[in-house]
Amino acid sequence: MKTINGHFQAATLPYAKNALAPVISENTLDFHYGKHLQAYLDNLNAALPGSGMEGLSLEEIVRKAEGGLFNNAGQVLNHNLYFTQFRAYPSGPHSEQVLTDNRPYGELGDAITRDFGSFDAFKETFQQKGVTLFGSGWVWLSTDKQGRLAITQEPNAGNPVRSGRTPLLTFDVWEHAYYLDYQNRRAAQLSALWTIIDWRVIESRYAAR
Numbered sequence: 001m002k003t004i005n006g007h008f009q010a011a012t013l014p015y016a017k018n019a020l021a022p023v024i025s026e027n028t029l030d031f032h033y034g035k036h037l038q039a040y041l042d043n044l045n046a047a048l049p050g051s052g053m054e055g056l057s058l059e060e061i062v063r064k065a066e067g068g069l070f071n072n073a074g075q076v077l078n079h080n081l082y083f084t085q086f087r088a089y090p091s092g093p094h095s096e097q098v099l100t101d102n103r104p105y106g107e108l109g110d111a112i113t114r115d116f117g118s119f120d121a122f123k124e125t126f127q128q129k130g131v132t133l134f135g136s137g138w139v140w141l142s143t144d145k146q147g148r149l150a151i152t153q154e155p156n157a158g159n160p161v162r163s164g165r166t167p168l169l170t171f172d173v174w175e176h177a178y179y180l181d182y183q184n185r186r187a188a189q190l191s192a193l194w195t196i197i198d199w200r201v202i203e204s205r206y207a208a209r
């Protein structure tokens, strides 16, 4: 998480703004990344001076803060993790194969099979937790230091770092994340997100726990 002159910045998108379509449109990114995340950033940077938390990392602020400072710091951390976990929607002659192969491998792939039975069972549980989260919030895959995985529903700005865990993968189930593209169809948005997850990013977060 980069700061410039003590001000937190949005993570740079690792893809073009139109590259996630049709799963997430450029219009949604313009609002979600360009407006919603920016508002959380502006609020966080305005609330930091005099809070006693200047100079802490964003994760430390999210662990320790309460009230408005927590809400805005949490939303900045959550969105930075969310927006950097995607890669371009596949196109071209091998796109079907790219979609079929889009899953975790290596240590993380093994851990998902161990802790959830199979990758498909994991996806089904994760998706169901997102669909059934009442109101606004996030569904998370996280790990402890030993590599044991868990899926949790976190209301509002919640993040598993508050429980001492390392966040790996998240679906944003606030309406602002999907309303422009899917209106009220939260489940349709969540099932489409699997096609653009960059599992190499999630694997590296797991390895760095």
Ligand code: MN
Pocket: 032, 036, 079, 172, 174, 176, 177
């Ligand atoms: Mn959001």
